[in-house]
Amino acid sequence: MRRCIGLDVHREFAQVAVWEGGQVRHVGQISTTPEALRVFADSLASTDEVAIEATCNTHAIARLLESRVARVVVSNPQKTRAIAEAKVKTDKVDAEVLAQLLAADYLPAVWLPDDETHALRRQVARRAHIVRQRTRLKNQVQSILHRNLVPRCPAADLFGRKGRTWLGEQELPSDERRAVEALLRQLDFHGEELRLIDAELGRVALRSDEVKRLMTIPGVDATVALSIVAAVGDFSRFRSPQKLVSYLGLNPRVRQSGGQPASHGRITKQGRAHARGMLVEAAWVAAKIPGPLRAFFERVRARRGMQIAVVATARKLSVLCWHLITRGEDYAFQRPSLTEKKLRALELRAGLPSRRGQKGKAAAYSLKEVRRRERELAEQAEQAYRQLVADWQAKASKRQMGVAAANGARLSRPSTGQAARQGS
Numbered sequence: 030m031r032r033c034i035g036l037d038v039h040r041e042f043a044q045v046a047v048w049e050g051g052q053v054r055h056v057g058q059i060s061t062t063p064e065a066l067r068v069f070a071d072s073l074a075s076t077d078e079v080a081i082e083a084t085c086n087t088h089a090i091a092r093l094l095e096s097r098v099a100r101v102v103v104s105n106p107q108k109t110r111a112i113a114e115a116k117v118k119t120d121k122v123d124a125e126v127l128a129q130l131l132a133a134d135y136l137p138a139v140w141l142p143d144d145e146t147h148a149l150r151r152q153v154a155r156r157a158h159i160v161r162q163r164t165r166l167k168n169q170v171q172s173i174l175h176r177n178l179v180p181r182c183p184a185a186d187l188f189g190r191k192g193r194t195w196l197g198e199q200e201l202p203s204d205e206r207r208a209v210e211a212l213l214r215q216l217d218f219h220g221e222e223l224r225l226i227d228a229e230l231g232r233v234a235l236r237s238d239e240v241k242r243l244m245t246i247p248g249v250d251a252t253v254a255l256s257i258v259a260a261v262g263d264f265s266r267f268r269s270p271q272k273l274v275s276y277l278g279l280n281p282r283v284r285q286s287g288g289q290p291a292s293h294g295r296i297t298k299q300g301r302a303h304a305r306g307m308l309v310e311a312a313w314v315a316a317k318i319p320g321p322l323r324a325f326f327e328r329v330r331a332r333r334g335m336q337i338a339v340v341a342t343a344r345k346l347s348v349l350c351w352h353l354i355t356r357g358e359d360y361a362f363q364r365p366s367l368t369e370k371k372l373r374a375l376e377l378r379a380g381l382p383s384r385r386g387q388k389g390k391a392a393a394y395s396l397k398e399v400r401r402r403e404r405e406l407a408e409q410a411e412q413a414y415r416q417l418v419a420d421w422q423a424k425a426s427k428r429q430m431g432v433a434a435a436n437g438a439r440l441s442r443p444s445t446g447q448a449a450r451q452g453s
Contacts, residue, residue: 322342
């Protein structure tokens with residue numbers, strides 16, 4: 030007989046409820062240690078199904094159970110909360126609801142990544158945390174200088190060699206001076222950690238064809254490509270690019286009821302926020318590089334403003350990523366020398382030898398004539414996109430005018446009465 034088991038997981042324990050034959054019974058609590066979970070897994074049958082709500086330790090628990098049961102379903106906590114909202118909320122009630130929803134095949138599930146993708150997500154998240162820490166430390170140093178009336182640093186980078194030399198010459202109170210020195214030591218430590226994690230991610234990127242393919246898009250470097258691949262995992266699980274856009278939270282909110290027209294609001298911002306932020310950063314860069322993406326950005330900016338235009342460009346980038354990966358193609362309007370330069374920078378970041386004095390593929394980017402030719406080709410593609418949009422808008426305008434004229438003719442020519450005779 031089919032059994033559906035609901036686990037309401039916490040850090041130290043999990044509440045267990047079992048649905049069998051239309052009835053739900055509570056088994057009690059089990060510890061979430063690996064040994065206790067293995068004992069619990071041994072007690073399950075190969076035909077059982079388990080439902081777990083997505084939490085911090087869900088991936089490890091699912092991996093321990095999935096080889097012993099027929100199916101492990103990790104539920105989306107936001108959607109489960111909306112479906113199973115109750116006045117009385119306890120661990121027993123949550124486990125019971127999970128078991129019942131699984132039995133009814135009405136449990137909104139999330140995709141469970143494989144171990145390699147999960148490890149990549151952890152590495153990308155750790156790099157993002159280090160970058161945030163470095164930004165926080167830099168802001169604290171700038172705050173100390175600001176409150177002590179120290180002018181702006183004449184060097185381009187305050188935390189570079191020249192900037193630090195200038196910083197050491199500024200007059201600061203003794204306690205503020207010690208604080209700056211402590212912050213700089215922490216900044217150096219996080220800088221070394223960032224270099225190590227970048228090297229690890231660089232080696233991962235060099236082994237990934239998907240990352241290298243996404244790097245052919247203007248504005249997308251190895252960091253952005255790795256963030257997208259880590260967030261999405263298997264691109265083929267999305268049947269259309271719109272599904273990927275929705276997964277990344279770049280689609281607008283839509284509200285419609287009855288006969289009223291649908292109203293569109295801001296983007297949902299659901300899904301993985303880090304990948305969405307990386308796409309927005311790439312969109313800012315793509316908006317400055319000649320090509321169809323810049324033409325698209327400028328077209329939307331003229332109608333809706335800069336902020337909406339950059340989000341729309343980020344959405345366009347996500348659609349483009351889906352098409353490139355699912356079709357196995359590089360970006361048609363890439364600049365080859367720029368792509369080779371990004372790949373060579375990725376190799377150096379991964380720790381490959383520098384090969385000084387040897388002319389490699391990335392050497393073409395240093396030639397002005399090569400860059401000029403590629404820029405002209407990109408500008409031609411941009412102009413072709415503008416012309417395509419202009420032709421499409423002209424045809425749409427003529428079609429709308431024709432429909433309006435037909436509707437107006439039907440409405441303004443009654444078939445009987447004095448008005449009909451006057452019209453004829």
